[in-house]
Amino acid sequence: MTQPWMKNRLVQWIDYRLPMFSFAEKELIDYPTPRNLSYWWNFGSLAGIVLVIMIVTGIVLAMHYTPHVDHAFDSVERIMRDVNYGWLIRYIHTNGGSAFFIIVYIHIFRGLYYGSYKSPREILWILGVVILLCMMATAFMGYVLPWGQMSFWGATVITNLFSAVPIVGDIIVTWLWGGFTVDNPTLNRFFSLHYLMPFVIVGVVVLHLVSLHQHGSNNPLGIDAKGPQDKIPFHPYYTVKDMFGLSAFLTIFAGFVFFAPNFFGEPENYIPADPLLTPPHIVPEWYFLPYYAILRSITFDIWFLSAKLIGVVLMFGSILVLFLVPWLDRSPVRSARYRPIYKQLFWVLVIDCVVLGWVGGNPPEGIFVIIGQIATLYYFAHFLVLMPLLSVIETPRPLPTSIAEPVLGGGSGPPAAAPQTMEKAQ
């Protein structure tokens, strides 16, 4: 459909020179989208909007924040007490971080469930994992800025991970710190990078979107669109659906910001950093707890490799393994709806990640160590063993012949079509 405003002379004049209007028409309005996307497909655009909220509130906070060990804590409290609406902006930013991770984790699990990483969307998926890595770096450095006890000791523990690198480990850590401990130079560079990283994320998000629009969204059936009857224009159908989802999200989000603003936070971080006193229990923010559990699950050396080194490698490996997922899962069927065994294992993985998070939040003693080790083992087995294995042994259920068919074809249940081998592009 051609938009009425495209007939405007001024619009045409500009568009001839800078095709922003035809771009918007093509990618935001007419953009053909599968008609059967569920609400699980809301979380991508939601993540984008939360990124914008984080950048806007972050820029505002940077106007009042002082990145110096003597003033950082007090400048944050000044924001909370004296700056007009400072408490609101800061609480949106802190809770926004947690919301961002919840949304992105759901988005990732959505992709895992419906096989959104499979051909031709491998690069789309890889870019998503890059975004996750950037988010983790940004969140970690941002958490250091208020310079509370958890800020300081979290920074100490995480930067010390790099000392596990053989031979040059200590040199790397000293370089990261810019000194002999986490101190003012560290805080300064973290502030600088915390300001930079979101814009890097924006850049990768743009690539993520370009890659998405190349072949369009996957869908709950996991089959390709066969023709125009399978797709609808993005606007108004998905714009309104995304707006509705956004508004519902904001309602819950506002509940936290206004009525439980410190729900996701650690009380300890309201105590100014004290380099001579470690808090009794150092825990990272909740979104890092699963990785933290993996890090701590290795309590034994293997050959000449220290437990510390293996823990660090596994922790980073738990993210890096996601890069390989498109090639670990060789099944031609995308959606778990038609993969009876994979569907079960998917939920086991979800539970496994929650268990890892729970273990990460508890002291590394007794039963938690064993549970953490089992959960870590399953995590890697899921990707490295079960995924490739399932591609071979699993018999998928029959796929519908087209997206439109189950809804338009009379509703007499899914027709017994053979699995569509053509789903795989190669």
Place this chain on the structure above:
Amino acid sequence: MADSEDIRAGDGHGETRRDFLYLATGAFGAAGGAIALWPLIHQMSPARDTLALATTEVDLSPIEVGQSITVVWQGKPVFIRRRTEAEIEEAGTVALDDLPDPQPDAERARKPEWLIVVGVCTHLGCIPKGQATGDRKGEYGGWFCPCHGSHYDTSGRIRKGPAPKNLPVPSYEFLSDSLVRIG
């Protein structure tokens, strides 16, 4: 939101109701979004700790006749001069028509003995000389701005040079004979 026409062209009644719904929702959401911008704008206004320093109380008792002191008020220098009889006389008798920015001395000094002005040259914001004993006070015995040669008289009024206005008088209030609150 013109898409409602595509959806069900025949049903005239439902269409108006629908258009109203779209319009109302759009307006409601837009209003909320506009209100949400206010905190982002207002956060740049002076914060509460800044406003708490918006007034300064000055003890005048140690200032001798003929002496000047400089105090900081809202980050700017304020000149407080305890004027001599001669200076008051001179400030009060000048013909207003001779002034680039005519203003009688009585309007500028609530108590003739005390002249309180913001010490920022109205030309381009330099701080005029004339506070310290050895300073050049300009041709009119008040202050002299070395940047571009503006001369101020004993009432802080511009008399000669490029500055367009008199030195501004901050709002102030005598809490007692020897205590003044500026701001």
Place this chain on the structure above:
Amino acid sequence: MRRTLGAILAALALAGASPAMAADAVAPPSVKWTFDGLFGSFDRAALRRGFQVYTEVCAVCHSLRLVHYRNLTAIGFSEDQVKALAAEVEVTDGPDAEGEMFDRPARPSDRFVSPFANDNAARAANNGALPPDLSLVTKSRIGGPDYIHGLMVGYREAPAEMEMSEGMDYNAYFPGHQIAMPAPLSDELVEYADGTEATVGQMAKDVTQFLVWAAEPELEERKRMGVKVVLFLVLLTGMLYAVKRAIWSDVPH
């Protein structure tokens, strides 16, 4: 997959909200505070009584350095009263024209004056234990206001089997039960200006409420605004759902 959304969110929340609790801490009694809940607000009279308890009792050892005297207008003192309250305390300022530091009466724009010049002085005066700053104490302790209140009323005779260290007191709600702070409150310790009977329980509640205000002066504004924002968003969400239904009505799905 849809019905599992709730389960996942709940599980994630659970995983995040179960931080390591100190194993030996006993849950303090739960108090019904006026500032709890969606419409909670402070009790101004209690705040002023709590301020009195803080100044007469806590302030001997504990600083409150993030609060300024000017903030006291928010708990019901007039500007002149605040000025007078501030002027009762001397604060070091300077250097003056001769380069010397000097003492002057505090002004409303000053921070609450700390009892000790620095942490080391505070430690030296308290057997090596540092009395923590109280500005954020209700936010920085697990259990929040209930814990602070519990600490005030939790002093007991140490159980016979417990070995107490020199100079420590037994407190039912302090992690480990051995606390360096002697019981700060006793009945009739302060004389309330408004005639309220100054029992330990009353003073504990009042000073806790005052400290909650000191830590979260935005609490009332936050909750009032929150009610409006959430109401607005609930309404907007409902309207958007109706719009979504209308727009999607011609798409079988």
